[in-house]
Amino acid sequence: MNQPFDPWSKISPDEYRARQDRARQSAREAGLDGVLVYSRGGAFLDMHADVLYLTNHYSQLPYVADHFGVGSAISHAAVIMPVEGPTVLIVDVPWWRRDLVVADEVRDTSFVTEAVGQALRDTGLLGKRVAFVGAGFMTASAYLGLVEVAGDTSLVRMDDLVEKLRVITSPAEREIIRQAATIGSQAIEGIMGAAVEGNTEADAVGAALDVTIPAGAVFYDAACNSGPLAHHYAWSRLPSYDVQRPFKNGDIFHVDCYGVFGGYQWDFGRTRVIGDQPTGPQQALMDAAVEIVGHVCDSIRPGMTGGDVFAVAERWLAESSPGQTLSEQVPNFEHLGHVGHGIGLSWSVPWLMPDDQTMLEPGMYVAVEMMFGKEGVGAALHEENGLVTEDGFEVLTTTRQRWHS
Amino acid sequence: MTASVDPWTFFPAKEYKDRQDRVRKAAQEAGLDGVVVYSRGGGPVDMCADALYLTNHYSQQPYVADHVGVGSARSHGVVILPVEGPTILVLDIPWWRRDVVVADDVRASIHVTDRVGEALKDAKLYGKRIGVSGTSYMSAAAYIGLQKVAGDSTLEIVDDLVENVRIRKSPREQDFIRNHVAKVGNAAVEAMLDAAVEGATEADCVAAALNALVPMGGVLYDAACASGPNAHQFSWDRAPSHNATRPMEKGDFFHVDCYGTFGGYLWDFGRTRIVGDEPTDQQRDLIEATIECVEVVCDAIKPGKTGDDILQVGMKWLTESPVVKSIPEEEAETEGFPAVGHGIGMSWEGPWLMEGDQSVLEPGMYLAAEMMLGHPSMGGTFFEHNGLVTEDGFEILTTCRKRWWS
Numbered sequence: 009m010n011q012p013f014d015p016w017s018k019i020s021p022d023e024y025r026a027r028q029d030r031a032r033q034s035a036r037e038a039g040l041d042g043v044l045v046y047s048r049g050g051a052f053l054d055m056h057a058d059v060l061y062l063t064n065h066y067s068q069l070p071y072v073a074d075h076f077g078v079g080s081a082i083s084h085a086a087v088i089m090p091v092e093g094p095t096v097l098i099v100d101v102p103w104w105r106r107d108l109v110v111a112d113e114v115r116d117t118s119f120v121t122e123a124v125g126q127a128l129r130d131t132g133l134l135g136k137r138v139a140f141v142g143a144g145f146m147t148a149s150a151y152l153g154l155v156e157v158a159g160d161t162s163l164v165r166m167d168d169l170v171e172k173l174r175v176i177t178s179p180a181e182r183e184i185i186r187q188a189a190t191i192g193s194q195a196i197e198g199i200m201g202a203a204v205e206g207n208t209e210a211d212a213v214g215a216a217l218d219v220t221i222p223a224g225a226v227f228y229d230a231a232c233n234s235g236p237l238a239h240h241y242a243w244s245r246l247p248s249y250d251v252q253r254p255f256k257n258g259d260i261f262h263v264d265c266y267g268v269f270g271g272y273q274w275d276f277g278r279t280r281v282i283g284d285q286p287t288g289p290q291q292a293l294m295d296a297a298v299e300i301v302g303h304v305c306d307s308i309r310p311g312m313t314g315g316d317v318f319a320v321a322e323r324w325l326a327e328s329s330p331g332q333t334l335s336e337q338v339p340n341f342e343h344l345g346h347v348g349h350g351i352g353l354s355w356s357v358p359w360l361m362p363d364d365q366t367m368l369e370p371g372m373y374v375a376v377e378m379m380f381g382k383e384g385v386g387a388a389l390h391e392e393n394g395l396v397t398e399d400g401f402e403v404l405t406t407t408r409q410r411w412h413s
Numbered sequence: 414m415t416a417s418v419d420p421w422t423f424f425p426a427k428e429y430k431d432r433q434d435r436v437r438k439a440a441q442e443a444g445l446d447g448v449v450v451y452s453r454g455g456g457p458v459d460m461c462a463d464a465l466y467l468t469n470h471y472s473q474q475p476y477v478a479d480h481v482g483v484g485s486a487r488s489h490g491v492v493i494l495p496v497e498g499p500t501i502l503v504l505d506i507p508w509w510r511r512d513v514v515v516a517d518d519v520r521a522s523i524h525v526t527d528r529v530g531e532a533l534k535d536a537k538l539y540g541k542r543i544g545v546s547g548t549s550y551m552s553a554a555a556y557i558g559l560q561k562v563a564g565d566s567t568l569e570i571v572d573d574l575v576e577n578v579r580i581r582k583s584p585r586e587q588d589f590i591r592n593h594v595a596k597v598g599n600a601a602v603e604a605m606l607d608a609a610v611e612g613a614t615e616a617d618c619v620a621a622a623l624n625a626l627v628p629m630g631g632v633l634y635d636a637a638c639a640s641g642p643n644a645h646q647f648s649w650d651r652a653p654s655h656n657a658t659r660p661m662e663k664g665d666f667f668h669v670d671c672y673g674t675f676g677g678y679l680w681d682f683g684r685t686r687i688v689g690d691e692p693t694d695q696q697r698d699l700i701e702a703t704i705e706c707v708e709v710v711c712d713a714i715k716p717g718k719t720g721d722d723i724l725q726v727g728m729k730w731l732t733e734s735p736v737v738k739s740i741p742e743e744e745a746e747t748e749g750f751p752a753v754g755h756g757i758g759m760s761w762e763g764p765w766l767m768e769g770d771q772s773v774l775e776p777g778m779y780l781a782a783e784m785m786l787g788h789p790s791m792g793g794t795f796f797e798h799n800g801l802v803t804e805d806g807f808e809i810l811t812t813c814r815k816r817w818w819s
Contacts, residue, residue, distance in 0.1 A: 014658065016651075046553075051635035051654060052457040054476040055552075066651040068637055070672065071459045072761055073549030075572040078751065103646040143554040144478025147460075148451075149572070151553030167480035167554070214627045221620040224657030229456035231473055240508035245421075245471040246458065246677060251630040252419065266475065271652060346483070355477055 015187070015224075015270020016064065016108050019180045024110035027062050028087075028095050030173050035091055035139045040164055042090040042133045044124070046142030046150065050083030053228055053268050055145040057353035058170040059085045059097075060271050065109045069101050074149040079118030081150040086120060087111070088127045096131060098123045121150060125157025137162040141169045145354075171356050176371040182395060184270040185352075185373055189393055189404035192274025194219045196265050196407045199230065203261045203280045203411075209234060209249035216265065225269040232263035234282075238386035241379060257283030260290050260386030262379070273351045275375045276391040280411040289385045291412065296334045297378050297390035298409050300324050304347055304360075304376045305392055308401035314357070314364025321347040321360075321378070334380060348376040351393065372396040417593050420630065420676020421469065421513045424585060429515035432467050433492075433500050435578045440496055440544050443571060447495035447538045449529065450575055451547035451555060455488030458634050458674050460550040462759035463575040464490035464502075465677050470514045474506045479554035484523030486555035491529050492516070495536040503528045526555060530562025539564060544571035550760075576762050582777045586758075587801055590678055590779055595799065595810035597631040598680025602671050603813045605636065609667040609686045615640055615655035622671065631675045638669035640688070645787040647795070663689035666696065668795040670783070679757045681781045682797040682811045690818040695791060697818070702736035703784050703796040704815055710753050710766070710782045711798055714807035720763070720770025727753035727766070727784070740788050754782035757799065778802040 035043045047059035050071035060066050063085075071083040079100065088096040094112035100120050117123045128134045140163035143151065155163070177185060198215035213230045220227045231242040232249050238260045244250045255261065264277035279294050281287075286294065300321055307320045325331040346361035352373050358366035360376065368374075373395055381387030394403040440448040452464035455476035465471050468490070476488040484505065493501040499517035505525050522528045533539050545568050548556060560568065582590065601622040608621035619636050626633060635654050643649035644666035650656045661667060670683040685700050692700065706727060713726040731737050752767035757779050764772030766782065774780075779801055787793025800809040 049651070050459060051637075051652075052459070053652060054455060054457070056652070068635065068648050068651045068654040070635065070637070070761070073572065075549060076755075076761070076763065076765055078765065078767070101647075103649060105649075105651065143557060144480055144552055146553050148548040148551050148553050148556030151556060152548060152570075167478065208628075210627050210630070214624065217623045217627065218620065221616050221623060221653075221655075222614070222657060224616060224653065226653045229473065229475065231475070241506075242473050242508060243510075245454070245473045245510065246461075246674065247627070247630070247632045248456065248473040251628060268652065355475070355481070357481070359481060359483065361483070 015184045018184055018270065019064070021110045023178060023180060024062065024064055027173060028089055031062060031170055032089055032091050034169050034173070038139060038166065040091070040139045041136035042088065042131065043139045043141060043169065045087040045170060046084055046146040048084050048146055053226055054354065056271070057174065058142055058145060059087055061170060061174050061353055062087050063095070063097050063109055063111045065097060065099060065104060066271070067099060067101050074153065079120070080122060080153055081120035082118065084120050084146055084150055086124045088124065088131055088133065090131045090133055093131050096127045098127060121153035121157055124154060128158060128161060133161065135160050137164055139164055139166040139169055141166055143167055174352055175350055175357055176369055177352060177373055181272065182371070184272050185395070186404060188225070188269035188272045188274045191220060191223045191225045191269050192265070192267060192276065193406040195267065196263070196276065196278055199263055199265060200278050200280050200407070200411065203255060203282060205257050205282055206254050208251055208254055209244070210251040213249045220267055223269070225267050228266045228268060230263050230265040232261065233387070234261035235259045238262065239381040239383045240387070255282040260388070262387055262389040264389055264391060271353050274393055275351050276393050276405050277377070277389045278407060278409070279388040279390060284412045286412050292333060293380045293382065293385060293388040294410070296330045297380050297388040299330055300378050301376050301390045301392055305394060305401050305403055308368060308374070308396060310368050310370050310396055310398065312368050314360045314366045315362055317360045318347055318362055318364070347378055348374055351375050368396050370396050370398050417596060420589070420593070423589055423676065426515045428583065428585060429467065429469055432578060433494060436467065436575055437494055437496050439574050439578060440494065443544060443574070444542065445496065445544040445569065446541035447493065447536060448544035448546055448571065448574060449533070450492040450494065451489055451551035453489050453550055453552070458632055459760065461677065462579065463547055463550060464492050466575065466579050466759055467492050468500070468502050468514055468516045470502060470504055470509060471677070472504055472506050479552070479558065484525065485527065485558055486525035486552070487523065489525050489551055489555055491525060493529065493532045493536050493538070495538055498536050501532045501536060503532055526558035526562055529559060533563060533566065538566065540566055542567045542569060544569050544574055546571050546574045548572055579758050580756060580762055580778060581775055582758065582779055587777060589676065591801065591810055594675045594678045594680055597626050597629045597675045598673065598682065598799070599811060599813045600629065601626040601631060601633070601673060602669070602682060602684060605669055605671060606684050606686045606817065609661060609688055611663045611688055612660045614657055614660055615650070615667070616657035618667070618669070619655045626673060629675070631673050634672040634674060636669050636671045638667065639793065640667040641665040644668065644792040645789045646793065647785060661688045666792040666794065668793060670795055670797060677759050679759065680799055681757050682799050683795045684813065684815065685794040685796060686817045692818055698736045699786055699791060700794045702734055703786050703794040706730050706734070706784045707782050707796045707798055711800060711807050711809055714774060714780065714802060715805065716774050716776055716802060718774050720766045720772050721768060723766040724753055724768055724770070737786065740786065741790060743788070753784060754780055757781050774802050776802050776804050780807070
């Protein structure tokens with residue numbers, strides 16, 4: 009399947025410039041002189057969000073550690089934005105996409121750290137108070153290099169400055185997100201469809217790759233488990249799926265699959281019993297996971313906080329018939345730490361967990377998830393993705409929920 | 414083809430313990446009281462090396478940034494090695510692999526940073542001189558957290574301390590790389606290039622590689638590639654690094670630098686094909702020049718040579734090559750990749766075959782030798798071999814075919 013549209017040109021340059029201006033405004037409101045944003049690329053998709061969001065730049069250059077001397081902060085990019093002044097983007101590749109990237113000035117170099125220092129100087133930010141964004145999305149060595157080149161600049165850590173701008177998606181973003189959810193749905197339908205006796209977890213993941221790669225998506229990971237140790241979230245590592253053990257009828261198989269299209273994630277999962285004839289305890293786990301996630305999705309409304317949504321799940325567990333049955337049958341189900349989180353270019357707010365005060369708003373892209381596990385029975389993982397609407401929650405994932413009749 | 418061996422039980426526990434002891438010794442020789450080693454997992458494979466090498470631990474927990482408040486240093490694994498004392502491993506998942514991980518004391522918590530602070534105290538390293546290995550393989554937030562929990566300990570950055578131990582592969586590692594890692598890489602790259610036919614997209618080629626390597630237990634790190642009008646670039650598309658929309662046309666260059674891992678160990682090599690297998694004379698000359706340059710470099714690799722020595726061999730060949738002389742000169746857009754190769758293993762590593770590198774090549778080192786030539790008016794070619802330094806030369810492990818035309 010060839011992708012029907014190019015996600016990288018879907019968002020207009022004006023939208024990127026507006027994002028940059030909103031970041032400037034956030035810095036201004038915080039009484040700062042500018043913003044410095046770091047992100048990391050290098051083919052992986054869990055540290056890239058902020059720079060991509062602001063400038064449509066992503067570096068695919070493989071990561072090389074600083075201490076080799078080949079360059080500095082390779083695979084990283086940095087955006088420097090004085091409150092009053094141009095947007096300067098430092099990139100580490102000569103083949104940066106001149107047809108896509110939106111910045112007033114782009115400087116390419118293998119020595120990103122030194123170029124950031126120069127850009128701070130050129131933009132008049134050296135020695136000033138600068139919002140520093142990206143400590144979670146850059147290496148420690150890039151940070152230590154920055155501290156050196158920033159001299160007496162005051163780096164005021166504001167890790168969520170850009171994330172807060174990202175959390176409400178625009179119409180153009182939602183178009184890409186819908187496509188991401190479609191590809192993800194097909195991918196997971198592929199995985200679960202291949203979860204049959206004799207196949208391995210790797211065969212199931214292979215079926216997802218057959219969908220995602222021709223569609224132009226990036227497969228991030230498929231954390232899965234099956235068989236005797238399926239009460240754990242995952243067991244195999246590098247890759248996160250087993251390539252040796254053939255599924256047997258009666259095995260419970262669950263997967264949490266995440267990938268991106270045009271930088272935007274899908275992140276959801278399903279559970280199937282091989283042979284589609286679950287035991288009573290297996291079916292109870294699976295039904296409970298599907299029902300609690302469905303109930304939470306049905307309950308989401310703008311104006312609720314992440315904590316409010318978590319409380320909905322807690323009440324379901326305490327008061328619903330499946331929840332009570334589950335508590336009796338599975339006294340040691342996995343700790344209920346959260347029931348979901350925002351997604352988009354990264355995992356992000358709102359976190360559907362106790363005390364989260366983020367107010368849900370239309371346009372937020374959210375994952376709702378639950379896993380129940382019991383040693384000897386296995387575990388059931390269920391997750392949906394959707395958009396907060398004016399009056400509720402639109403589930404975007406179309407993958408079937410149950411394989412047993 | 415299925416996995417030939419279980420990589421996670423291939424190495425006996427004793428080998429991991431020996432590695433830990435060698436790192437302790439290196440720390441002692443550096444005048445340190447101990448070392449704390451950080452690595453990151455979470456699906457990606459380019460920050461995972463040191464903790465995996467020392468303890469056989471890798472966390473597949475997806476990365477969540479510290480500021481979110483769902484734990485700290487998620488996806489990281491941290492090894493605390495006092496010069497005198499037990500190996501403590503702090504990790505972020507309850508389902509860590511009790512059947513394969515090698516450490517005296519394993520502590521699982523989503524609050525990795527806090528547990529590291531406690532482990533430093535328990536290991537009696539608190540307030541002492543502690544080497545930090547892994548500032549390139551941990552997030553800045555994790556480091557800032559470490560600074561806080563380390564109190565008045567002196568943190569000395571020793572980023573290459575573990576790498577210097579990793580760089581010489583044990584006989585068992587060499588066996589693993591030769592007979593298993595290279596096998597997966599060769600199958601993947603050969604499948605990828607075989608799929609580079611008229612009408613196929615770059616994505617179709619990558620899908621073919623995945624179909625080959627996934628059942629074998631390989632992990633595709635990336636396939637940086639370019640073709641047709643963008644072939645003079647190392648890579649053009651991003652996230653993914655391959656194009657999913659443009660069908661390749663007869664006469665297009667298609668080149669790929671493909672890297673992946675099996676059991677944590679990398680393969681990293683590439684090839685070039687002309688779609689339709691009827692290259693023009695200029696295309697053929699360019700491809701042949703790239704192959705010849707890399708093979709001249711491979712022939713020069715011998716124990717006792719330095720990284721710089723090998724670079725000079727490559728530079729001499731490039732300077733004298735009539736094909737290279739025929740490439741129009743243009744102003745460099747950036748510093749570019751200043752090497753003709755580098756060490757590999759569980760990460761890119763030394764020796765770097767670049768100017769000024771004085772690392773002395775030794776038997777058991779695992780190297781990649783590579784070259785890319787191109788120009789907007791000509792297209793571009795890429796070629797790379799992987800191999801092991803032997804007692805008297807270099808054993809090339811990439812048996813994947815080099816030319817597709819007849």
